[in-house]
Amino acid sequence: MxxxxxxxxxxxxxxxxxxxxxxxxxxxxxxxxxxxxxxxxxxxxxNTSARRLATGRVGAAGIVLPGHLSDRYSAQTVEYVSGLAEGLAAAKIDLLMSPLLNGDEMAIYRRWISSKSVDAVILTDPVHSDPRIRLFVEKKFPFVLHGSTDVDLPYAWLDIDNEDAYRQATSYLLDLGHKEIAIIEGLAGFTFTEDRQRGYVETLTGRGLEPRSDFIVHDRFTTEAGFRATSRLLSMSPRPTALIVGSMMSTVGVYQAIRSNGWEVGREVSVIAHDDVFPYLSATDMVPVLTTTRSSVRLAGLKIAEMLVSILDGKDAPSLSVKWPVELIVRQSTAPPRT
Amino acid sequence: MxxxxxxxxxxxxxxxxxxxxxxxxxxxxxxxxxxxxxxxxxxxxxNTSARRLATGRVGAAGIVLPGHLSDRYSAQTVEYVSGLAEGLAAAKIDLLMSPLLNGDEMAIYRRWISSKSVDAVILTDPVHSDPRIRLFVEKKFPFVLHGSTDVDLPYAWLDIDNEDAYRQATSYLLDLGHKEIAIIEGLAGFTFTEDRQRGYVETLTGRGLEPRSDFIVHDRFTTEAGFRATSRLLSMSPRPTALIVGSMMSTVGVYQAIRSNGWEVGREVSVIAHDDVFPYLSATDMVPVLTTTRSSVRLAGLKIAEMLVSILDGKDAPSLSVKWPVELIVRQSTAPPRT
DNA sequence: CCGAAATTTCAAACCGGTATGAATCTTTCC
DNA sequence: GGAAAGATTCATACCGGTTTGAAATTTCGG
Known part of the structure; x- marks a missing residue:
């Protein structure tokens, strides 16, 4: 009909x-x-296609799924994407996903723009002077970035205060008396990784401590990487007495490694993790319950969707940008170092 | 231009x-x-919209994201969806996602069909005599079901042999000498849950053992649920000496609960889990390494995408259906019960 | 009761492609 | 040399909506 x-x-x-x-x-x-x-x-x-053609509005936003390689988000992507999808659905906007098959992310965007497949895109995991930003700004194509960069162009972004989160975590551990603190972070190159590292390093130097480069690990956010990094760190001497871990997934591996070393979390080793808040993996189910810096990635997705809708409604994009604070939630995986 | x-x-x-x-x-x-x-x-x-209108082909497949409620897939959804997206991308088909906001899943499908928003859909998590099947079969709308039902209509589906997986796991534990085996399964109503339970129950009765209903737990696949269920099971008497767990996420909680009881996995309690194969949570990073029934949900997504493409190319849908075998991989979380 | 204004409906143009059948241009062959 | 066959190209009709500007109808004021 x-x-x-x-x-x-x-x-x-x-x-x-x-x-x-x-x-x-x-x-x-x-x-x-x-x-x-x-x-x-x-x-x-x-008919959707006919309406789209007639109105010139597609009613869809595009997102490129990070491929196998950069799996920063693999565990959290569902949460993030369903937040996005939920926020967009409220404005009757579909979410179109394209997997990154052979690495030509820019080509996908270019095609989307010239073929008007989507009204806007969502970018994630920026690197320094991310080339994607320039593309979209120049083409005047609506987008929101999840994360932040040092690109000097006007655009909309939402980020959490990674630097401050790590400043809080590091300070807290220092206040407990820890001197040897290691961080198990995401892959180098991403701004979130560097922001976190900066928070950590600057807090140490601010207290007159010299950061040790071998206490800084960059790897993927998997249980395997967490396990491997922790095993290695704990075999060093002096070994770290506290760990700051970039994701909940890695933390599962971290806990296992500490235990397989015959030690106990919160006694021989303190642990603080960054928690993106997954319904299926909660910091309070860890034994001992895990001290975290917390920020819901689902809410971030929801908010980004709202920003995108505002932009499509003609609002000024750059002025929408926000940096969300992160709170430190102290539980039982942290304690003064044992002497 | x-x-x-x-x-x-x-x-x-x-x-x-x-x-x-x-x-x-x-x-x-x-x-x-x-x-x-x-x-x-x-x-x-x-222009995508124009081409779609002219050809009558949308070049997109739709999937409804399970909402907050049924989070069976929450942890595995990324893997599944990116498998799907990858398979579809090879045939230049986009993946359109719609979140389930207020529970009217059928309404979404009906709208997709009548407005020709997608060429086909992918269904997941079927329940008994799932009403969605009838809708699509009657409308002659292409779809593939991930899972299987007892609906007596011709359609395409892909499922793994859940029943056999649990038969293998149960048999293996019985062979080791376990008599008190509990299962921590997904929410009741889904066919995969019931298939698994059947495999477990029939194996027990086949060996002359009476299944205990209080050794069968149905809950969501989260660390929290795994933790809670295990704590409760271990406090019973007689308590189970072995657990079969439906997901890796639950298993993280199961391990924690066993440990917080002062026990050790693979000694006081044996554990077998079903592993959907996530890059970020691997059975071999658990301590002790985890015995699993394994089947990659990413490959399932990939295969389903291929099936969908075949159907859109005019192949006969029902004849494409397959049931994949599941293999039991014995590692160290299972051992004879301690006497 | 008539003309103007307001309300409601309509025919036709348009969005930007693809598909059809005819028109034009080449080549082949007797 | 000219007709037939083959190779290219073209004008035009779609696809199924939205939008524009005009037409038809109703309402209202004097």
Missing amino acids: NLKELARELGLSKTTISRALNGFPEVNEETRVRVEQAARKFGYAP | NLKELARELGLSKTTISRALNGFPEVNEETRVRVEQAARKFGYAP
């Missing part, structure tokens, strides 16, 4: 039907009711 | 350009080269 058929059925013109269903004011109330009933009766819904 | 402009630029008709770019045989090779060069030079890509 298409518009023309429905029009014939009702003895009205396509125009009137279209307006009736789209809530235009210039249509008789009685007619509108009649049209709506008929539409429901015949199960009519406007 | 659109087709008409490019045509004027080249002094050719729209038809010729369209055919040149789409690889039709009746266009002069020299012309084709010229067109392709111009298209590249001007960055021309056909």
Whole structure:
């Protein structure tokens, strides 16, 4: 059932039907009711492609799924994406995903732009002077960045205060008396990794301590990497008495490694992790319950969706940018170092 | 830059350009080269909406993201979805996701069908006599089901042999000498849950043992649920000496609970888990390394994408259906019960 | 009761591609 | 040399909506 058929059925013109269903004011109330009933009766819904072509609005936002390589988000992607999808759905915007098959991320974006496949895109995991930003700014194509960069162009972004999170975590451990603190962080190159590292390093130097480069680990956020890094760190001497871990997934491996060393978390080794808040892996189910810096990645997705909708509504993009604070939640995986 | 402009630029008709770019045989090779060069030079890509409208093919498959409630897949969804997306991308098909906001999943499908928003859909997590199947079969709308049902209609599905997986796991534990075996499974109602439970129950009764209903736990696949269930089970008397756990996420909680009880996995309590194979949470990083029934959910997604493409190419859907075997991989979390 | 204004409806153009059948240009062959 | 066959190209009709500007109808004031 298409518009023309429905029009014939009702003895009205396509125009009137279209307006009736789209809530235009210039249509008789009685007619509108009649049209709506008929539409429901015949199960009519406007053809998406046709409407898109006519309006020039696609009603979809695109996101490129990080491939196997950069799996920073693999564990948290669901949460993030479903936050995004939820926020976009509220504005009747679909979420189109494209996997990164052979590494040509820029090519995907270029195609999306020139073929008008999406109205806007969402970028994640920026690196320093991320080339994607320039592309979209130059093409004047709407987008929001999850994270932040040092690119000197006007655009919209949302980031959490990674630097401050690590400053808080490091300070807290120092206050407990720890001197040997290691961090198990994400892959080098990403700004979030560097922001966190800066928070850690500057807090140490601010207290007159010299950061040790072998106490800084960069790896993927997997249980395996967490396990491996921890095993290695604990075999050093002097060994770290406290660890700051960049993700909950790594932390599962960290806990296992500490235990397999015959030690106990919160006694021989203190642990603070950054928690993106997953429904399926909670800091309070760890034994002992885990001290975290917490920030919900789902809420970030939701907020980014709202920002995108604002931008599509014509709001000024750069002025929407925000940096969210992160809170340190002290639980039982942290304690003064044992002497 | 659109087709008409490019045509004027080249002094050719729209038809010729369209055919040149789409690889039709009746266009002069020299012309084709010229067109392709111009298209590249001007960055021309056909407008997606227009092409969709003209061809009647959308080039997108839809999937409804399970909401907060049914989070069976939350941890594995990324893997599954990126497998899907990868398989579909190979056939230039986009993946459109819609979150389940207020529970009207059927309404989303109905709208997709009548508005031709997608060419096909992917269904997951079926329940008994799942109403979605009938909808799509009746509307003759292409789809593939991940899982299986007892609906007596012809359609395409892919499932893993859950029943056999649990039969293998149960048998193995019985062979080791365990008599008190509990299972920590997914939410009741889903066929995968019931298939697994059947494999477990029938194996027990086949060996002359009476299944205990209080040794069968149904809950969400989260560390929290795993932790809670295990704590409760271990406080019973007689307590189970072995656990079969439905997901890796739950298993993280299970391990924690066993440890917080002062016990050791693979000594006081044996554990077998079903592993969907996540890059970020591996059975071999658990301490002790975890015995599993293994089946990659990413590969399942990939295969389902291929099935969908075949169906869109006109292949007979029902004949594509497959049930994948599951292999038991014995590691160190299982041992004879201690007497 | 008539003309003007307001309300409601309509025919046709348009969005930007693809597909059809005809038109034009080449080549082949008797 | 000219007709037939083959190779290219083209004008035009779609696809199914939205939008514009005009037409038809109703309402209202004097």
